[in-house]
Amino acid sequence: MRLVHVCALWGALAGLAQAQGIYTCVDGQGRRITSDRPIKECIDRAQKELNPSGSVRREVGPSLTASERAQIEARERKAAEEQARANEETRRSRAMLSRYRDQAAHDRARAEALASVDGVLALAQQRMQALAQQRQLLDRELEFYPNVQPEKLPPKLRSLLDEHRASVAAQQRVIAEQEAERKRVNDRYDDELARLRQLWAEQTLPGRPR
Numbered sequence: 001m002r003l004v005h006v007c008a009l010w011g012a013l014a015g016l017a018q019a020q021g022i023y024t025c026v027d028g029q030g031r032r033i034t035s036d037r038p039i040k041e042c043i044d045r046a047q048k049e050l051n052p053s054g055s056v057r058r059e060v061g062p063s064l065t066a067s068e069r070a071q072i073e074a075r076e077r078k079a080a081e082e083q084a085r086a087n088e089e090t091r092r093s094r095a096m097l098s099r100y101r102d103q104a105a106h107d108r109a110r111a112e113a114l115a116s117v118d119g120v121l122a123l124a125q126q127r128m129q130a131l132a133q134q135r136q137l138l139d140r141e142l143e144f145y146p147n148v149q150p151e152k153l154p155p156k157l158r159s160l161l162d163e164h165r166a167s168v169a170a171q172q173r174v175i176a177e178q179e180a181e182r183k184r185v186n187d188r189y190d191d192e193l194a195r196l197r198q199l200w201a202e203q204t205l206p207g208r209p210r
Contacts (some may be wrong), residue, residue: 021049021057038063096192097199106196110189117185121178127171134164 024034025042033039039047043063051057064072100106138161145153150161 021051023047023049023060093195093199096196097203100192100196102200103193103196106189106193110185113185113189114182117178117182121175121182124171124174124178128168128175131164131168131171138164 022034022036023039024032025039025045025047026032027039027041028044031041033041038060043061045062047060047062049057049060100109138157141157142153145157150158153161
């Protein structure tokens with residue numbers, strides 16, 4: 001009867017081991033530990049799960065803390081972002097080379113971009129010249145009212161002066177905006193040209209496809 005119980009116990013243990021596997025590892029003190037479940041002493045290192053025959057079923061772990069997982073995820077995100085930036089830079093470089101075969105093509109594109117800006121700027125400057133002529137007429141009208149405070153001028157004249165000041169201010173804003181836009185366009189094309197010169201030089205290196 002005792003023999004029957006022993007055989008039953010070994011059968012149960014064998015079944016449990018077959019279902020759960022056997023875990024083994026070497027802990028931080030160099031001790032080899034074996035268990036029928038993941039070993040807490042080896043949570044910071046890899047553990048092997050063995051089949052009943054002793055062959056390796058799989059490798060488990062190491063288990064990571066929340067902080068360690070967050071660090072790994074942060075590194076993975078950073079690597080993915082860097083790869084995305086590199087891919088975008090490669091795509092942009094290829095697009096630039098396809099659009100600008102040489103500096104002459106790039107110079108033409110710059111001139112076209114500046115033409116629209118210069119057109120608006122020229123109109124604003126012409127308007128400023130016309131406003132300067134209008135101011136001369138208003139100044140002649142003011143000669144009839146020497147030493148008169150602005151608020152005591154005739155309403156019509158005050159209105160014309162106010163309109164003139166507003167028009168001058170508006171054109172000054174337009175001129176400032178277009179001059180800033182002109183600088184932005186030139187800066188952008190300067191940056192592109194610097195990059196293109198590198199790309200064109202790389203194309204001429206021996207062994208590179210053209």
